[in-house]
Amino acid sequence: MLLHSNSRVSRGPARSLYFRNAVSRIAAAVCVLILVTGICSSQDVGKSTLLGKIKPKHSSAIARSPWGIQVGSLDVSIVKKASEIGVKWTRLQASWSAIEKQRGVYDWQETDSGFTTAIENGITPFVCIGESNKLYLTMNTAVDPKLTEIYGSHLKPPTSDSAAMKAWLVFVGKVIERYKDKIKYWEVWNEPNHFAYWGDTPDGKEYGRLLNQSAKVIKAIDPEAKVLGGALAGLDPEFTDDFLGAGNASLVDIITFHNYGAIPEERIYKALQVWGVVNKRNPRIKLWQGECGYPSHSSTRDFRGTSPWGPVIQAKWLLRQAFVDTYFCRASMSNYFKLVHQGGRGEMPKRSFLSGIDSVLGYPDKGGSRVKVVGVNEKCLLENPSLAEKPAFFSYQNLCAVMDGRFSPFEMKNKIIINDVGTFFGIGSEDDAFPSIPLVASYRTDQGKTLIAYWLPWHPQELIRTGSIDLTIEDPGMKKPVLVDLLDGRVYQLARYSKAGKNIVLTNIPLADYPMLIIDGDEVEIDPAG
Secondary structure (H helix, E strand, C coil): CCCCCCEECCCCEEEEEEHHHHCCCCCCCCCCCCCCCCCCCCCHCCCCEEEEEEECCCCCCCCCCEEEEECCCCCCHHHHHHHCCCCCEEEEEEEEHHHHHHHCCCCHHHHHHHHHHHHHHHCEEEEEEEEECCCCCCCECCCCCCHHHHCCCCCCHHHHHHHHHHHHHHHHHHHHHHCCCCCCEEEEECCCCCCCHHHHCCCCCHHHHHHHHHHHHHHHHHCCCCEEEEEEEEHHHHHHHHHCCCCCCCCCCEEEECCCCHHHHHHHHHHHHHHHHHHHCCCEEEEEEEEECCCCCCCCCCCCCCCCCCHHHHHHHHHHHHHHHHHHCCCEEEEEECCCCCCCCCCCCCCCCCCHHHHHHCCCCCCHCCCCCCCCCCCCCCCCCCCEEEEEHHHHHHHHHHHCCCCEEEECCCEEEEEEECCCCCCCCCCCCCCCCCCEEEEEEECCCEEEEEECCCCCCCCCCCCEEEEEECCCCCCCCCEEECCCCCCEEECCCEEEEEEEEEEEECCCCCCEEEHHHHCCCCCCCC
């Protein structure tokens, strides 16, 4: 059990907050002045010395890490592009409808090439087996006509027909038989708690039946396989309890979730509730964040979020999600959605049910929920159609190069004093509530090497003036702390720090709306000419 505590000397006594009590947020921060490009200068970090930039690492050069990306394609060149980021995981698809296009005839061409390319480039696939097949199932529509117009009609799930269920289980067996020597992580279905992907009114117990029979097929063919259940549209404790309670607590190895939101920190409370269900059913089950991202442009299809939008905002959001997932949510893998989408621009959905005020305000975004079902998904890290890298591509590359699987969440006491609020008005000593409190996430290797990430959980902005803080961390082992700007990859030798017993005091360091790192300098590979 992780304990995250923070003593803010400018705000009174220390506070100890436990994950299992659904509490945990406070700490300290570090960052650099961010312009629209995310560039900072050495004068912004207390006259620190710029040492260079992080050296990117190919996925094959990294032994293990918690970072992944959903490629969005089985195209070999696109899968190879993911390995340039340095991720060690990718979510790929084994679509029933795409593989079995004639009854009993299976086309493995795309999955063969996509799975093999990922593995050859140092990336471990976890494969989602799903999607109903029109060869066996009929169409269904939502009860609400508005939902039907947004989501369209969908094929019913295999559980709705005994012959379809039999064919589905045969398909699952064929997939596992073909790839059991290459793939060990199998996810059963995608977002079964969402009508558009389940094809009927979501029912945790009904999904549990599909999961149960599928998991038994998977493990009968490959006892070493790991079964991933859930792939939940948002963290859903009740649905999780229902499907685990349908005989799956001992069959499921990992629960995956997709929790879209404009502020990634807001998922923490639901994650703690899901952990409550897991600990009741089977504490050995792990939690993975299997799919989630944020758009760089408001014109995106699917989840949209709320203003402002921008390529630097997307990069900041990605970095915040990474630490929220692995530290606060205790997810052992965090997978960004996604690398590429090759939809067409200018496509507009049908919207016959708009009200009078909608003609003035436009389509209501309902908290960032689905607005468009056609067009380009701007959550991608590559531009459409040029495939040029967005800033978030490079920020993720920086994270993957610095923080590998040696670092595990570790409780570390810390305290902060806010010297200058920058443009973050309302984070002074009198404020003590989210999102006006900087957060800290601490990690450590088995050899005692420490990594500290910290940031302010405001909605990220394209342009800011950083604040300034003093940060004290309890770590007697750090010898030469450096500040790593994950946004642009720059690494600084900190000029203003001192040791006080078991503590290191970092003075007048910058605070911003995305995570910066404090880490021993010998733990970062730096290109001095970068």
